Amino acid sequence: MNFILDNFIPAPALDAPAQGDALCRLCAEDKGGCCRTDPQRTYLSFPLSLPEWRRLVPYRHLATVSPPADTESFAREEERISPESAPLQDMAAPPPGGDALCAEEENRPDFISSMCALFTGQKKRIMTLFPVNGRHLSLRTRSDGSCAFLGSSGCRLPRSARPWYCLLFPAWLIGGSLTLFSSTDCLIFQKAYGPAHGIALLRSTSATVRMQHSALRKDWGLE
Numbered sequence: 001m002n003f004i005l006d007n008f009i010p011a012p013a014l015d016a017p018a019q020g021d022a023l024c025r026l027c028a029e030d031k032g033g034c035c036r037t038d039p040q041r042t043y044l045s046f047p048l049s050l051p052e053w054r055r056l057v058p059y060r061h062l063a064t065v066s067p068p069a070d071t072e073s074f075a076r077e078e079e080r081i082s083p084e085s086a087p088l089q090d091m092a093a094p095p096p097g098g099d100a101l102c103a104e105e106e107n108r109p110d111f112i113s114s115m116c117a118l119f120t121g122q123k124k125r126i127m128t129l130f131p132v133n134g135r136h137l138s139l140r141t142r143s144d145g146s147c148a149f150l151g152s153s154g155c156r157l158p159r160s161a162r163p164w165y166c167l168l169f170p171a172w173l174i175g176g177s178l179t180l181f182s183s184t185d186c187l188i189f190q191k192a193y194g195p196a197h198g199i200a201l202l203r204s205t206s207a208t209v210r211m212q213h214s215a216l217r218k219d220w221g222l223e
Helices: 020-029 050-062 071-080 109-118 123-129 164-168 187-191 195-201 206-219
Strands: 102-106 135-139 171-174 177-180
Touching: 020 187, 050 206, 109 123, 164 206, 171 195, 171 206, 177 195, 187 195, 195 206
Parallel strands: none
Antiparallel strands: 102 135, 171 177
16 A cells, blocks of 8 residues: 655665565564555555456455454464465455455545656546546555555565555656655665665566566556
């Protein structure tokens, strides 16, 4: 669900390199990171496309709106449930208002402005896809702003089912150039010397980032 930012700058040089998966786990354990957003401003979260929602359907049992209060019981619950046990469901679209996987959010002016900043030169198309006072889907969040799929050690979803922006963050493309979101809550951003290093910390490559960004644009109707 990753909070939309319209500020892109090279990441600062801080600590030594570290592995992306380990950093994401640390974010989850530290109650920070890109899997949480302001619960009063969830409408600013990245939108969720129908193709992305359909990939989540087999894993809906992993979404918990009210997780166990303590970490140990949450960890035991995660061990009991595996993605392979998820029932396959043939659903074309979520019901009005959303479901356990997603919520409907209003297309407010600041959301539209953020989308225009994310996709430069696409204002006309964005206004068609996200008209003022219309609605868009976003990942379901809990009352504290955390993603419904966030577990005690990070995302509970397999990578193949995650929304594109979850795989990309904090990497992004602006005008064809690789950049990083300037998110002070993201450990990868904090530790990266620049966009290329940040992508390496994600255990990704520039080619993979470009492919994922292209797939996101296609699923969101921006191509």
